[in-house]
Amino acid sequence: MPIVAARHLDTVFSALGDPVRLAIVENLSTSTSGHAMVNDLAALFPISLQAVSKHIKVLEAAGVVSQGRDGRHRPVSLVQSSISTASDWLDDRTRQLEARYARLDHVLANIHEGTRS
Amino acid sequence: MPIVAARHLDTVFSALGDPVRLAIVENLSTSTSGHAMVNDLAALFPISLQAVSKHIKVLEAAGVVSQGRDGRHRPVSLVQSSISTASDWLDDRTRQLEARYARLDHVLANIHEGTRS
DNA sequence: TTGACATTCAACTGTTTGATTGAATAAGAT
DNA sequence: ATCTTATTCAATCAAACAGTTGAATGTCAA
Numbered sequence: 633m634p635i636v637a638a639r640h641l642d643t644v645f646s647a648l649g650d651p652v653r654l655a656i657v658e659n660l661s662t663s664t665s666g667h668a669m670v671n672d673l674a675a676l677f678p679i680s681l682q683a684v685s686k687h688i689k690v691l692e693a694a695g696v697v698s699q700g701r702d703g704r705h706r707p708v709s710l711v712q713s714s715i716s717t718a719s720d721w722l723d724d725r726t727r728q729l730e731a732r733y734a735r736l737d738h739v740l741a742n743i744h745e746g747t748r749s
Numbered sequence: 750m751p752i753v754a755a756r757h758l759d760t761v762f763s764a765l766g767d768p769v770r771l772a773i774v775e776n777l778s779t780s781t782s783g784h785a786m787v788n789d790l791a792a793l794f795p796i797s798l799q800a801v802s803k804h805i806k807v808l809e810a811a812g813v814v815s816q817g818r819d820g821r822h823r824p825v826s827l828v829q830s831s832i833s834t835a836s837d838w839l840d841d842r843t844r845q846l847e848a849r850y851a852r853l854d855h856v857l858a859n860i861h862e863g864t865r866s
Numbered sequence: 867t868t869g870a871c872a873t874t875c876a877a878c879t880g881t882t883t884g885a886t887t888g889a890a891t892a893a894g895a896t
Numbered sequence: 897a898t899c900t901t902a903t904t905c906a907a908t909c910a911a912a913c914a915g916t917t918g919a920a921t922g923t924c925a926a
Contacts, residue, residue: 642768649763661845704872704923712846719839725778729829821893821902
């Protein structure tokens with residue numbers, strides 16, 4: 633079965649394709665609690681709170697993070713499945729590349745054997 | 750001009766964050782030869798050859814593909830290290846998420862033990 | 867109720883991007 | 897030499913994007 637890319641995989645990669653959003657994801661993945669407030673995340677970057685809020689919306693639209701509700705806070709946390717989906721797709725690419733190299737090695741080995749006979 | 754510019758992870762993700770470019774990468778990874786001509790890739794999409802050529806340039810600038818020279822052809826092939834770099838980063842995120850879940854399980858188990866005592 | 871805090875919405879702006887068409891370059895085929 | 901093929905370069909355009917400031921919403925705390 634050929635492994636088919638998820639329908640909106642490009643949206644996930646696009647969401648990760650910005651230094652601020654990549655840093656947000658990294659921060660969330662390394663935080664002990666697994667979530668962070670918009671305000672705390674905004675403090676990490678030299679841009680306005682509103683700009684960070686927008687970045688979070690982009691990540692959320694791509695399914696990379698989700699936002700809950702805790703009083704007047706909106707805790708942001710990673711959605712593991714989206715990370716896994718992207719990771720799996722890249723792993724598939726790596727495996728296919730390695731498989732081709734392996735086939736190439738095999739062909740070269742056969743050629744070598746042929747020259748000896 | 751020898752390529753190899755400062756390639757950052759967000760640039761790689763950004764390059765993958767487009768359906769045409771993602772399909773190009775997928776096509777290259779599944780092709781038997783491991784490379785493809787610009788013309789052949791362009792035939793896969795309902796956009797102009799020049800647009801596809803630009804997409805390839807974006808992928809090349811991000812270090813995701815490289816282009817060789819074979820007569821009047823410019824064969825495009827994947828650069829494994831860039832795929833691996835992105836894959837490794839996502840794997841790290843996945844591992845951190847799993848580690849946190851494991852710690853949470855542990856905490857919950859302790860709480861449960863506490864209620865029994 | 868008033869005020870502070872956390873966050874979003876709305877409007878605006880400059881930059882980047884994805885696409886187009888037409889012209890240019892380069893190399894194989896006739 | 898000329899023609900055809902493969903690909904890129906250049907100019908252009910509309911749409912999307914990342915950022916800003918200012919106003920609005922909702923919630924806690926006095």
